[in-house]
Amino acid sequence: MSTTMDPTARDTYAAPRDTAHGASRPVAQGPATRVAIALLVAATLAIAVAYASAFRTAGPPGWAAWLLATGVPLALVGVMVLGAARAGRLPGTLGAAFALVGLMLAGGFCLALALPAAGAGETEPLLLGLPRRAAIIVYGVGLLPVFVLPAAYALTFDAQTLRDEDLARVREAAVSWRAGRRERA
Template sequence: MRARRTALTVIFASASLLALAYGTAFLPGGAPGWSLGAAVLGSSGSLLGFLVLGATGSGGRLRRLLIPFLLIFLLLVGAFAFALWAPAPEPEQPELWLGLPPATAVLLYGVGLLPLLILPLAYALTFDETAASSGDASPAMSAGGAAS
């Protein structure tokens, strides 16, 4: 219950940061410099909050998932920060990383691909502790049998 409340708090705080960051775009003179940091933390924090919220649905213990979740959070912060603060590519001689401009490559691989590799591995290593047991499903099974 505590992890669920913490996850919801992180999601709310992250959404507030994102709303603040987007809201500053309408200020006279443009967005202040700190709004990019708020956008990075808000985006990464909301994804972390949803990860924790999803993991608490099984009722399992989250202690073993703490390190993979923090690793994902740091990876997301780094990837979003790099993409926002990276210099624009040169049109005549663009630098390419695996065929993409650096900021695009970091977003694609850092936000899309690496978490896709880390999360299933973390889930597999902690499956016995975090997955629902057959005892968890028995109330639902008995309710389904009574309904028919």
């Protein structure tokens, strides 16, 4: 049976450390990582408050939809930043692309909420073959980011992929880990 770590014992857990570029620091200490975590916390709180407001006896207030319309894009941008940050940093091109996508998503959701409803007996005007609100969500929220994000990742591909020295470091760590497992077995 393998040994298990006791998370309650003192000094048995060391936070993961990033040794890239000759520095040893906790992994989650870069500015991009801190921003991403702050975005995720703010988004989670906004979404939680919006969902909790649905339990009111009078029904959800009008502002709940607006919290969701801004909280969901914040969460998506936070996850994108967290996933793309390398050693806690994010290339400026990706930061600008993520901000643009976040604005497109929030703008699309908010615009769909802000449009006046069609009156009784009136038909909803069509936009590119769909009712206005559906067109904004499908084209603005669903389709436009498909053009922005791949272009941003293509522009930063060389900087974001593993370099030869990174790959060698991963291979050395795997060999060391396997050797340690054999010794313990």
